[in-house]
Amino acid sequence: MLNPNFPVIYYGGDYNPDQWPEVIWKEDMRMFKAAGINIVTLPVFSWAKLQPSEEVYDFEWLDKVMDLVAQNEIKVCLATSTAAQPAWMSKKYPDILPVDINGHKRAHGGRVNFCPNSSVYRRFSTALAKKLAERYKDYPGLAVWHIANEYGNYCYCENCAASFRAWVKQRYGTIEEVNRRWNMSFWGHTIYDWDEIVAPSHLNEMWLDNGRQCTNFQGIALDYNRFMSDSSLQCYKAEYEAIKEITPDIPVTTNLMGTFKPLDYFKWARCMDVVSWDNYPSAVEPVSNVAMRHDLMRGLKDGQPFMLMEQTPSQQNWQQYNSLKRPGVMRLWSYQAVAHGADSVMFFQLRRSFGACEKYHGAVIAHAGHENTRVFNECAKLGAELKALGDKLIGSTARSKAAIMFDWDNWWAVEFSSGPSIRLKYLEQVEKYYRCLHSMNISIDMIGIESDLSAYEVVIAPVLYMVKPGTAKRLESFVEAGGVFITTFFSGIVNENDLVTLGGYPGELRKLLGIWVEEIDALFPEAKNSIVIKEELGTMKGTYSCGMLCDLMHLEGARELAVYGSDFYAGRPALTENLYGDGRAYYIASDPEEDFLKDFIGYICGAGDIGAALDVPENVELTQRFKENKEFTFVLNHNDFAVDINLGSGCFSELITGKTAQIMLSIEPKGVAILEREI
Structure with missing residues (x-):
């Protein structure tokens, strides 16, 4: 088991009550319970509301939400809200804002829009994380800490250049070693002083060619990527350490993004109690690519189960073509995550925003505001199934050759x-x-x-x-x-x-x-x-x-x-x-x-006698998880038609239906079976 705080498969997702009047909160709780929601992630983007000015913090509104959630016996994945700093902070401390690869200083706005080497950002973000930990350390429903959100910003400001020089000096020790490692005799780039090291950008060594970042000096560019990945990681670690000092027994994570190129997630995973990630494939993404990303997230911490922190119950808002998930696909893809090692199934978002760029991003509760929708009914069905599974799958792992x-x-x-x-x-x-x-x-x-x-x-x-x-x-x-x-x-x-x-x-x-x-x-x-x-x-x-x-x-x-x-x-x-x-x-x-x-x-x-657990038709996915003397075989039918599976001489308990499965197993289009047996 990952942690005593993970007694069952957590089912829920991002909840943004600060975007809604209080009168809606109680209705949200009723609908969450109807959908089988047992955990909410909040408040991911609420720094401006939690800290309206430099010396003032306001947690009273969050207290109300936390109390309401507790009354409804729902756990909390508590986010530190540090992915988007307040406007007053950017205005008063402009050095917090990043410089892009073209040398342009960014203005306030967006999210993850800060210099990862800004001492001001790190001071304020760590302080907020500490205050949240101090305030909610004894909250009975606190299950997981969620730091910031989807890190990944690179910066090329003078502060980053100075920090890069220090990073290089620590890594290589001497100017002579830097010249050797980077082959600086090429094109007469030999350096004689640390101050001659600059951040590689479109102002010097780098350029964009058909969407591909090119560089004259691969050694410099490669080390800058390492440095930037480490810089964002230091932001995360500062909050992590502040939280763990106060709540040492609560697992801490941040949501990764699968095969996200800018950050070295193997290094990040060493500093995470549990890996979590956001899964947003398009409707035409090969099933194998999604499976590979799940397996990569599992592999970051040597096969330990991970959290599916975000997926959409219906559609994205940011892809070129934001098609709906067809009936059964949300359920199928949720079980695919569990099949590959997830101990949670969570969504962005629980209630659909009514303004800004994510207003057309899917949610458990649609703009209609009631439960009489296809998506809500599918979510409720899945919630009931996951609840019935209890702790059977929690902590189970893969065994790959x-x-x-x-x-x-x-x-x-x-x-x-x-x-x-x-x-x-x-x-x-x-x-x-x-x-x-x-x-x-x-x-x-x-x-x-x-x-x-x-x-x-x-x-x-x-x-x-x-x-x-x-x-x-x-x-x-x-x-x-x-x-x-x-x-x-x-x-x-x-x-x-x-x-x-x-x-x-x-x-x-x-x-x-x-x-x-x-x-x-x-x-x-x-x-x-x-x-x-x-x-x-x-x-x-x-x-x-x-x-x-x-x-x-x-x-x-x-x-x-x-x-x-x-x-x-x-x-x-x-x-x-x-x-x-x-x-x-x-x-x-x-x-x-x-x-x-x-x-x-x-x-x-x-x-090498390495093969599949069962002989299945094409486009049927098989995975296995193991726990003590139990074997769980997941059968995922990605076809638009029913399939029959020959179980041979095996006799299984099918966990979703509770029935015995033997000889032949029929699975509906986009259907799932979880076969349990003792080994």
């Missing part, structure tokens, strides 16, 4: 690179490999570069461009002990400062993979090559298409399993296997079509 490595530093570095192809997108490559495993319903852990590998049989690291200190040795140990490692083109190229590892690619991975890469060919979008299988590997035979990048490599102990089919490097290795200790390491030298990955990874997993 396969893992995919994900690294924010690597992501930044790959896409700061000035070549070899603008088409190379790190996240798209990770999604592609995840999608392949997901299509086979193989349980996957999304892990960091420093994660323990001992529990896995197969580890995949797509485009492991950056090899950090110790990574190669850890991978060698994993394979030597019997593990299977798979990596791809454009791997093993640089170190943690984006400096090329000399002596031939893939650098530090060369020994493990038994190859060296001489050249990398970048293909135009319309150009293709082919991968010709030399010997049958399971169902693999014949020829597959490939493109984008093609590595031209030599064998150094590895054997070729497939070769290129055309161009001047026809007949050269395109897929290799290297026996290393008791394990095997594979290198995929190009970007293959998805049928290749399905067949190849199917062969790898089949050889």
Whole structure:
């Protein structure tokens, strides 16, 4: 179990009573209870109301709301409100406002619109968090602390530049080391004094090209991303420490945003008691991408359950096309989150705003103001089901034999690179490999570069461009002990400062993979090559298409399993296997079509007896969670038609209906089943 404060699956979401007259509050409580709501998050954006001036705090209105919530036996996820500072603060202390990458000083407005290195912001935000903790430390319904909201602002002001210099000095120690790590002899950029370090922006080293941030000096830009991620984290940590000093037993979180590029969430997770995140896929987002983000959030804290802090019950307001969730989809996607490790299902928002940019964002209570709506009835049905589940699933975890490595530093570095192809997108490559495993319903852990590998049989690291200190040795140990490692083109190229590892690619991975890469060919979008299988590997035979990048490599102990089919490097290795200790390491030298990955990874997993828990039709998702001697198998039908599932000789208890399930299980369109059995 995460914490004694999580006795059941929490079901609720963001509530903004300060946007409404008090007369509506009691009606909200009635409707919350009718919907099965057992937790509310408040007050996320109320700093201006909580602190109307520098010396004045007003908690009386919040006291009334907290008392009303307690009377209705609803828990509180208490937010610190520090994501949007009051106007008086921006006016009196203009240095709190950030400077954007173009050098423009921002005015007051929006949200998360502050310099993360502003001492004024940190002083006021920490003070408010402390006062909230002091006031509500004994509140019986306090379940979770929610700091700020969706961090992610970068700033390029002089204050940040000075803080960056201090960060660099602490990291590297001397000017000489900075020049070496950043390769400052290039273009005569050698620095001789700390004050000569400037924030990389569109005023100097960086520019925007077709939506992609480019830079002359990858080492500087990479470190500035690290610094900015750390700077926002320091804001969070200041509030965290103030709260924990007063309420040490209440878990603290902040809502993350899945694969959000600006912040290194693996570093953030170390400072969070429980990971929480906001899930807002479009209607056409592949199911596997949503599943991958859930698994990534679970993986941030080594497989611990997480909180689904926000999703919409019906539609977003900020996408280009804000379609409704069709009947059954909200319920299906909610259970998908639980299936992948969520111990809460929460919404933004509980009552729909009537003004400003989120007035058309979905809510449990619509503008109609009553419960006679499709969305409310769906929410109420889900609330009743989650209540009936009680604590059965709380604290249960996944058990995966396969893992995919994900690294924010690597992501930044790959896409700061000035070549070899603008088409190379790190996240798209990770999604592609995840999608392949997901299509086979193989349980996957999304892990960091420093994660323990001992529990896995197969580890995949797509485009492991950056090899950090110790990574190669850890991978060698994993394979030597019997593990299977798979990596791809454009791997093993640089170190943690984006400096090329000399002596031939893939650098530090060369020994493990038994190859060296001489050249990398970048293909135009319309150009293709082919991968010709030399010997049958399971169902693999014949020829597959490939493109984008093609590595031209030599064998150094590895054997070729497939070769290129055309161009001047026809007949050269395109897929290799290297026996290393008791394990095997594979290198995929190009970007293959998805049928290749399905067949190849199917062969790898089949050889290791890694497979799905049940044989199910296409577009039916399977996941499992485990708790003590209980196994919970989630069957999620993403189809628009009913499916029948052969349960074989197994006998299960289906938790949602309470019925016994054996031999065959029928699941309605967009339907869900949770099968429990002892193991």
